[in-house]
C-alpha cells in the first residue's frame with residue numbers, strides 16, 4: 001500500500017543545508033494503523049509532507065499502491081496539529097467539512113450525505129451550523145477529522161493532531177481515531193511525540209532517530225485490539241511497551257544517521273511480559 005524507500009530530504013539554504021531525513025525505508029500495509037514517534041526536530045513533519053506529496057524528497061521515493069507520489073495523491077487526507085489554521089473562520093462547520101468535496105463534483109445530494117455521515121461519526125451532528133470560533137479546541141479538531149473522513153480517504157496521515165488539546169479531550173479523540181479506523185477500514189499513519197499515545201493507538205510504532213534521521217526501530221504493539229483508556233493503560237504489557245519506547249527515544253536522542261544507526265528491525269516484538277516473568 002504505502003512504501004517509503006531510501007527517503008532523504010535536504011533543505012538547501014543560502015547559508016547552510018539541513019539534512020532532515022537521511023535514509024528512511026518502511027512499508028505500511030493496507031488497513032494498518034501505524035504510529036511514528038521520535039525526538040523533537042527529528043523530521044516527523046518533513047516525512048509526512050513528503051508522503052503527502054507536499055514536499056519533494058532529495059532522494060528516494062514514496063509509493064502509494066505502487067505508484068510514485070509526485071503531488072497530493074487522490075485518496076489521501078492529512079490532518080495537521082493546527083486545527084485553528086486549517087479551518088476557515090468565515091465558514092460554518094458544514095461548509096468547512098464540505099470544502100474538499102467540491103473538487104470531487106459529486107452533486108449536492110451525495111455531498112450532503114457524506115458531510116452528514118462524517119459529522120455524525122465524529123459526534124458533531126448538532127454543531128453543523130456553528131462557526132469554528134464558537135467551538136472548543138477539541139471540537140475544532142473533530143471538524144478537521146470530519147473533513148478528512150468526508151473525503152473518504154484510503155490513507156489518513158495525521159501530524160500530531162492532538163498536541164494542542166487538553167488531556168481529557170485527547171483521550172476521547174484517541175478513541176475516536178481507533179473507532180474510525182475500525183469502522184472505515186482506512187490506513188492510518190499517526191505522528192506523535194507522546195509516548196503513551198504511540199503505544200495506545202496503533203498496531204506498530206516506528207521509532208525515528210534524531211536528525212539526520214533513520215528508522216531506529218519498527219516495534220509491534222501486541223496489545224489486544226479491544227482497547228480502552230482505563231484497562232489498557234493500566235495493563236502490565238502497556239507499561240512494558242511504554243518503558244521500551246521511552247528507552248528507545250532516549251537512545252534516539254544520541255543516535256542519528258551519522259552515528260552507527262541501529263538496524264531497521266521489521267516487526268520486532270519485545271518479549272511478552274508473561275514469558276519474562278516466568279523465566
Ligand SMILES: Nc1ncnc2c1ncn2[C@@H]1O[C@H](COP(=O)(O)OP(=O)(O)OP(=O)(O)O)[C@@H](O)[C@H]1O
Pocket residue numbers: 011018019020039040041042043044045046047193211
Ligand atoms: N523549510 C525548512 N527549511 C529548512 N530547514 C527546515 C525546514 N523545515 C524543517 N527544517 C529542519 O528540518 C529538521 C526536521 O524538522 P521537522 O519539522 O520535520 O521535525 P519534527 O520532528 O516534525 O519536529 P517537532 O518534533 O518539533 O514537531 C529540523 O532541523 C528543522 O529545523
